[in-house]
Structures are given as structure tokens and as C-alpha cells.
Amino acid sequence: xxxxxxxxxxxxxxxxxxxxxxxxxxxxxxxxxxxxxxxxxxxxxxxxxxxxxxxxxxxxxxxxxxxxxxxxxxxxxxxxxxxxxxxxxxxxxxxxxxxxxxxxxxxxxxxxxxxxxxxxxxxxxxxxxxxxxxxxxxxxxxxxxxxxxxxxxxxxxxxxxxxxxxxxxxxxxxxxxxxxxxxxxxxxxxxxxxxxxxxxxxxxxxxxxxxxxxxxxxxxxxxxxxxxxxxxxxxxxxxxxxxxxxxxxxxxxxxxxxxxxxxxxxxxxxxxxxxxxxxxxxxxxxxxxxxxxxxxxxxxxxxxxxxxxxxxxxxxxxxxxxxxxxxxxxxxxxxxxxxxxxxxxxxxxxxxxxxxxxxxxxxxxxxxxxxxxxxxxxxxxxxxxxxxxxxxxxxxxxxxxxxxxxxxxxxxxxxxxxxxxxxxxxxxxxxxxxxxxxxxxxxxxxxxxxxxxxxxxxxxxxxxxxxxxxxxxxxxxxxxxxxxxxxxxxxxxxxxxxxxxxxxxxxxxxxxxxxxxxxxxxxxxxxxxxxxxxxxxxxxxxxxxxxxxxxxxxxxxxxxxxxxxxxxxxxxxxx
Amino acid sequence: xxxxxxxxxxxxxxxxxxxxxxxxxxxxxxxxxxxxxxxxxxxxxxxxxxxxxxxxxxxxxxxxxxxxxxxxxxxxxxxxxxxxxxxxxxxxxxxxxxxxxxxxxxxxxxxxxxxxxxxxxxxxxxxxxxxxxxxxxxxxxxxxxxxxxxxxxxxxxxxxxxxxxxxxxxxxxxxxxxxxxxxxxxxxxxxxxxxxxxxxxxxxxxxxxxxxxxxxxxxxxxxxxxxxxxxxxxxxxxxxxxxxxxxxxxxxxxxxxxxxxxxxxxxxxxxxxxxxxxxxxxxxxxxxxxxxxxxxxxxxxxxxxxxxxx
Numbered sequence: 001x002x003x004x005x006x007x008x009x010x011x012x013x014x015x016x017x018x019x020x021x022x023x024x025x026x027x028x029x030x031x032x033x034x035x036x037x038x039x040x041x042x043x044x045x046x047x048x049x050x051x052x053x054x055x056x057x058x059x060x061x062x063x064x065x066x067x068x069x070x071x072x073x074x075x076x077x078x079x080x081x082x083x084x085x086x087x088x089x090x091x092x093x094x095x096x097x098x099x100x101x102x103x104x105x106x107x108x109x110x111x112x113x114x115x116x117x118x119x120x121x122x123x124x125x126x127x128x129x130x131x132x133x134x135x136x137x138x139x140x141x142x143x144x145x146x147x148x149x150x151x152x153x154x155x156x157x158x159x160x161x162x163x164x165x166x167x168x169x170x171x172x173x174x175x176x177x178x179x180x181x182x183x184x185x186x187x188x189x190x191x192x193x194x195x196x197x198x199x200x201x202x203x204x205x206x207x208x209x210x211x212x213x214x215x216x217x218x219x220x221x222x223x224x225x226x227x228x229x230x231x232x233x234x235x236x237x238x239x240x241x242x243x244x245x246x247x248x249x250x251x252x253x254x255x256x257x258x259x260x261x262x263x264x265x266x267x268x269x270x271x272x273x274x275x276x277x278x279x280x281x282x283x284x285x286x287x288x289x290x291x292x293x294x295x296x297x298x299x300x301x302x303x304x305x306x307x308x309x310x311x312x313x314x315x316x317x318x319x320x321x322x323x324x325x326x327x328x329x330x331x332x333x334x335x336x337x338x339x340x341x342x343x344x345x346x347x348x349x350x351x352x353x354x355x356x357x358x359x360x361x362x363x364x365x366x367x368x369x370x371x372x373x374x375x376x377x378x379x380x381x382x383x384x385x386x387x388x389x390x391x392x393x394x395x396x397x398x399x400x401x402x403x404x405x406x407x408x409x410x411x412x413x414x415x416x417x418x419x420x421x422x423x424x425x426x427x428x429x430x431x432x433x434x435x436x437x438x439x440x441x442x443x444x445x446x447x448x449x450x451x452x453x454x455x456x457x458x459x460x461x462x463x464x465x466x467x468x469x470x471x472x473x474x475x476x477x478x479x480x481x482x483x484x485x486x487x488x489x490x491x492x493x494x495x496x497x498x499x500x501x502x503x504x505x506x507x508x509x510x511x512x513x514x515x516x517x518x519x520x521x522x523x524x525x526x527x528x529x530x531x532x533x534x535x536x537x538x539x540x541x542x543x544x545x546x547x548x549x550x551x552x553x554x555x556x557x558x559x560x561x562x563x564x565x566x567x568x569x570x571x572x573x574x575x
Numbered sequence: 576x577x578x579x580x581x582x583x584x585x586x587x588x589x590x591x592x593x594x595x596x597x598x599x600x601x602x603x604x605x606x607x608x609x610x611x612x613x614x615x616x617x618x619x620x621x622x623x624x625x626x627x628x629x630x631x632x633x634x635x636x637x638x639x640x641x642x643x644x645x646x647x648x649x650x651x652x653x654x655x656x657x658x659x660x661x662x663x664x665x666x667x668x669x670x671x672x673x674x675x676x677x678x679x680x681x682x683x684x685x686x687x688x689x690x691x692x693x694x695x696x697x698x699x700x701x702x703x704x705x706x707x708x709x710x711x712x713x714x715x716x717x718x719x720x721x722x723x724x725x726x727x728x729x730x731x732x733x734x735x736x737x738x739x740x741x742x743x744x745x746x747x748x749x750x751x752x753x754x755x756x757x758x759x760x761x762x763x764x765x766x767x768x769x770x771x772x773x774x775x776x777x778x779x780x781x782x783x784x785x786x787x788x789x790x791x792x793x794x795x796x797x798x799x800x801x802x803x804x805x806x807x808x809x810x811x812x813x814x815x816x817x818x819x820x821x822x823x824x825x826x827x828x829x830x831x832x833x834x835x836x837x838x839x840x841x842x843x844x845x846x847x848x849x850x851x852x853x854x855x856x857x858x859x860x861x862x863x864x865x866x867x868x869x870x871x872x873x874x875x876x877x878x879x880x881x882x883x884x885x
Contacts, residue, residue, distance in 0.1 A: 072833075076843065078662045078663050078843075078847075079662075079663060079664055081664075084664065086622075158626050158627050158629075158630035159630070161615065161616060161623075161627055161630070161631055161664070162623075162627065163616045163622065163623055164622060166622075166623070166624060166627060167622035167623070167624065168622075170624070216664070216665075219663065219664050219665065220665065234673075234835045235663065235670070235673060235674065235835060235840070235843075236674065236829070236834075236835040236836065236839035236840055236843060237677075237833060237834060237835035237839075238833070268833050269833060270743070270833050271830055271833075272830070272831060274728065275728075275731065275743060275831065275833075278731070278732070278735075278736040279735070279736070279743045281736070282735060282736040282739060283739075284735070284742055284743055446848075447614075447848065448611075448613065448614055448848050451613045451614075452613070455613070477622075487625070488624075488625050489622075489623070489624050489625050490613075490622060490623050490624075490625075490628070491622070492622065
């Protein structure tokens, strides 16, 4: 080998460039065609809340049973014990394997599932669930009040090491099995999002027998009461689910009767976007979750394929989160100026290829109680940004054109993890704010170091952030002063925002169950946030799928707008 | 007796290498910083309570001084216990056990294809017309300079997405093995063919080849019966390189072709800061490397009597 390797270094570079060029060219050839802006955009860009048609959330016709659906998805959740993970795929995986106590209807109200009804005590601290009597787990165990108790205990058991479910039910003290099918949950304080979170798959019902006998095996051998059971789970490769023939307890909202249509669902973990797109187009998969936005135009141009994008509920994608406890972002005028200086339309083109919806307020537009009134408060306005910075005293200029005050440059470090897609977004933000004389220094560090500094509060700003949940309580999780990371717990209020007015609004909302009052409280909270500017919202975060047109019956989950697989059917047998 | 002594000495050195690898990985991981408890609990998207954090720190011994952690770590290693994966929540030995079969299968396919193709190309091109040799060594250069990521994507674009001959990821049956093992084998073929051809060309000028030809043996017969055995020596010499290339390539190939295996497990573990898995795979690689080297050393003697230990 001594004569083969050393002398080709220059050549190597040239060949690599040529090859990469040709592979891109090959990929690009199939990309040509009529480019069109997202269907989702047409549905939504009316200047109000995003309202999807009711047909997205309920079955329109009975499907043909049979067949295998081949699905590709970007990443492996690592474990199928959904209580023990926070992975985003849990939401749709949960609808395959498990059921929940409740579901949301297409207006975001709580609707029955394994619990047929519930009563809430006047003090809001006792929830009594009346359960279905005909539900079994796939290991034969009956679903009953004891099963609910065992599940809530499992979620908060420190041994489960739950990163999400435990926090979502933090106010839960204990539960009483009133009778076989009546369960009473006691809360420390009133917490109306309780029912919403119980509709999320991270809080799905697992077999109490499996929890008791084999808690360590749940990730590999999950046992639920859902419409499919796991046939095999091969880490880093895929998972196969087979239909449960005796299933007949779908959520009422979906209007699906009996077992799922599909016999099997085969899921493959395809990390590379180029491969996800091409293998779908070549017919090796029927549907892909995580459809790459760069291929959306090509997919739409293809008569056999369809692309679909739904906004995820909760908080939108933030480009920056300001540390409001440290200079320079302890001054709200600076925070607001930076946010006004960001040209979102441009950024959306760069990273979303026209597929993303620009966003200037703090709640996803399809979240219940979203109020569109304040959507223009922070829209692109460099003139106003300059004015605010002048008012804040940053009137000097240094040799490089950055603003100064008392000889100090207006500069801040933005901390972000060294992987992921944040870099082009942050680079665009950096160049936008430079135009109003603000310097942003991008510090990209390994994720664990970012997390460590984040938890220590040692940063001026953080790049990138989303929080998806099916309730406007996302605002509490991200902005209430109790959610600041402390010695007691890790929290998501990374802006370190401490605003008594906002705190009070969000606390009241947690205690209220009156829709009119909730609308008022959440509207005022949203308004207050556009005044406080804890971060710079950039675009709505969407979940995008692409599929062959013979895949029918696409119903979306009311909780996170992911695919609800039990309703999916195949018009023709897949090859 | 001398052979035995040599084996024992090799083994002792091998254990030294393993200890070195274990220590180096431990140090590297600990100087990069970051709280492993947060990584265990799912990274920045998690909302763990302090109770859960404390539980995790205690369970994984993260609340103890580094030197104590290192001691425990070596002690557990000596018992063959590699700890529990942060992300998968299962023992590392089980996680690796679940994946290693697939990697071995892929590597064996790739090694067989790689060696067979190299021998074939070398025999066909050694001491042939100038243009044959230029074409051959030219393409070898191109392939050996290409990252396997690019090779894999090109093969996929042509044979899977354009012509639909082979699937990306169906793992049942031989069809799903073709593209991944070819991607893994090609860089090996590129290097091995060059070495084999060089070797063959030297041998084909040796007097005993002339003798064989004089006996009226056909050209192909000479190449196959006489030259090839000698040319096998570089394959043994290069088996370290072949092994390293296959293992390194598996990282890319498994991810690209949606295969389970040690490579994709390593990628996943690195991305998610799953320290015990990274340590486990590093040690496994070091282990295999030590064994391969010992075996190669012994094989020399078998194939080439001139090097036989006396």
C-alpha cells in the first residue's frame, strides 16, 4: 500500500468536489418541476389563527383493510417505554402501541378515550375518571382503575428516569381506586392542563402487569392496549407493528370503528434526508415522516406523491432566547430591537425553502386560545429597531460600525449546540442585526456543554428553541418564573424571565376552567410577551410528511398534528 | 516453546493496549465536560426533577470523584461489565450483542467480495497492456480517494433509485446485502488490487514462473497455480488495514443503508453523548485489533515458511 496513497492529496480534493457535484446534480435532475408554496400556507396565511379542516381530524370514509405500510422516519427514539423518554416521535408511536385516558377534539377541547367521562371537584384538585370497561392490554391484562394508578406511579417513579411525563404530572399527589372502573386523582393545586397532558403519548397507558413484572424491559418489549402490537424492534434499523384484531376502542373524535385497517406497519430509521426522499420516490417506502423541506417542491410536482405539512401546537421556533437577567439583554429595548431587526421572510426562504411560515408572536397559531391580535407587534422593522437602540443609549459607533455606549460595544454571545440546523439560521440573524449595529458572536459547543451552561444561567442568549405541547400552558413552561432552573429542578424558562404580571396571568389560567376567562387570560399573556420579548420567534414549527397517493385515510392527531396511523389504509396493495 | 512464549508476550502486550484504550477514552470523555445526568435524561428537551437527577447521579456513580469513578470503571471492566447505556437504558453488553451480528455479517460479505474482486482484478491486469494497467490503477486511485459516504450515495442513486435493482434497506435476503457490502468493499478493493498486482508482477518475473511456462502451462494456469499463493502474503499483511477499513466504513454504511450494527450504534451514541456505549465499542474495537494482530503474526509462519519461527 506504500505506493498507492501518499501522492494523491491534491487529486483527492478535486475528485471529491467533482463527485459531490455530480451526485448533487443527479439529485437535482429529479427536483425540477413546478415549484409551489406550501398547501399548508394557503390554508393558514389568512392573518388569523391556523384552522385546519375538520376532515383532517376524523375519518371521512371507511378504508379497505389489509396490507403493509412501509414508513421511513429520521430517528430512532431509543426506547418504546414512552414514560421514560422525551423523544418527539413518541407522539405518533404512542398512537400505534398505546391508548390514553383522554384525547382532544378538533377544537382542542378534551374528549373521551379510555375514560368515558370525568368530574372535576370545585376546588380543581380532584379529578374522578370513569373508565371504559371493555379494554384489555395485549398481554391479556384488563384496563381498570388500578392500571391508571400504576401508570401514574410509573411515570413519576424516579427509577423510570422520566424526562417529561413526570414533570407534566408534577402536581399529582396520589390516586384512589374508588371501584374497579373509577379512579380518583388528587392534585396538590388546581392544574387545568392536567387533562391535556394526559392526552399526550408520553403519558400513555402501559400494561400494569408489564410495569410490575419487567420495568427494565419496557423499552424493548412494550405492552399497551393500542391498535397494534410490537412484532420486532431492531435498534438503529426499524420496528414492525402488527394489527391487533380485537381492538375496538379508538378515540371517539377520530370516528374509527374496530381494528386498524393496516395489517402491518414497518418503520425504518432513515437518517439521511437525501435517502429519505429518493427511497420514497423510488417506491421503497409508502410514506415518510420528516419529509425534507428541500424536496417539497419536487414531491408536489410528482403526480404520484403528496406532501403535507401541519403546524405543531405549543410554542413556535425561536431563533434566539435572551437571558433577561444579564446585560445587554436585561434591557427590554435591546431585546425588542434585535427581534425587530430580524428579516424572517428571508430566513424562512433559506432554511425552509418556502415551506415554513414566518412567526412573530409566542404561541403556535393553531394552539387553543391563540390570539392573532399581536402578531404584528414584533414584525420586521429595522427603523424602529434603530430608534429603540438610540433610546437605550447605544448611540456611539466604533470602527466596525457597531453601536457603543461609554466606549463599550453592543455585543452578545449566542450559545448553541454544535450540531443540527441552527447554523444557517443564526448566521442570517447575525447579519440582520449587524445592520442595526448589534454584534452577535456565535459560540457553538457540544450539546452537553451548552446544557451545562444553560442550567447554570451562564449565557447572554441561546440559539434555537421549541416546545411542543397540546395546551397554551406551553407559555407557563417557557416563561413562568417558577420554571427558571434552580437548585430544585431543571426548567425551560431559559430567558430567566421574572414578570409578576405574566406569572399571575399564567397561574390564574392554570386554575381556571372557564373558557371565556381562559381566552382573556391567555390573550393578555400573549400581549404581555410581545412587550417583554423573552426571545425572537422565527417560524412555526411544522411536522411534514410525504407519501404515495395510494396511501389514504390520513387523519392527524389533535395533540401534535402527527399522523394517526390506525386510520391509514392502502388503496392498492403496496408492491 | 518459543511460539508459546511469543503468544503469551503478545497477549500481555494486548492487555496493555486495552488498558491504554480504556484510559484514553475515559479521559477524553471526561475532559469534554457536560453533565452526563442530563444526557441520560434526554438532553435539553427534558424537564427532570431534582429527585430524578439525584437518583440518576447515584445510580451511575456520577456523584463520586473522577478517580473513584475511574477505579470502579476498571474494576467493572475486569469483570466484563461495561455498564448501562444512558439512552437505551439497557446493559452495554446487551446493546452491543444486539447489534454485532449484523456488523459481522456485513463485514464478512464485504471482506469476501473485496478479496475476491481484488484477486480477480489483479490477475486480469498484472503485466497486461499499458492502457489496461493505467485504466485499472486510475480507477483504483479514484475509488480509494472517495469517502465511502459518496460511494454509497452514488451506488444508491444508480442501482436503487434509478434502476430499482436493489433496495436501500430491506434486510431480508441477499438483495439487501449487495449495495452495503459493495460500498464497504470498494475502498478495500482499490488498495488491495494495487498491492496484489505489484506483487504478482514481481513474481511473474521469477525463474520458477519461467520454468512453469516452459513446461507448457497456460498463462492463466501459471497465474492461478503458482503466482497467487505468493501474492496471498500481502492480504495477510494488510488484514489490519482491511479490518480497520471495514469497521470504520461500517459507521457510514450502516447509517446510510439503514442497517443496525456497531457502526450505527456508535453514531447514535456519539450524537447522544451515550458514554458507556462509546467506551464499550472503543474497547471492542481495540480488542478485535489485538486479536487480529496476534492471528496475523501466527499466520505468517503458516503461509510463508521463510518467516516460520525457529
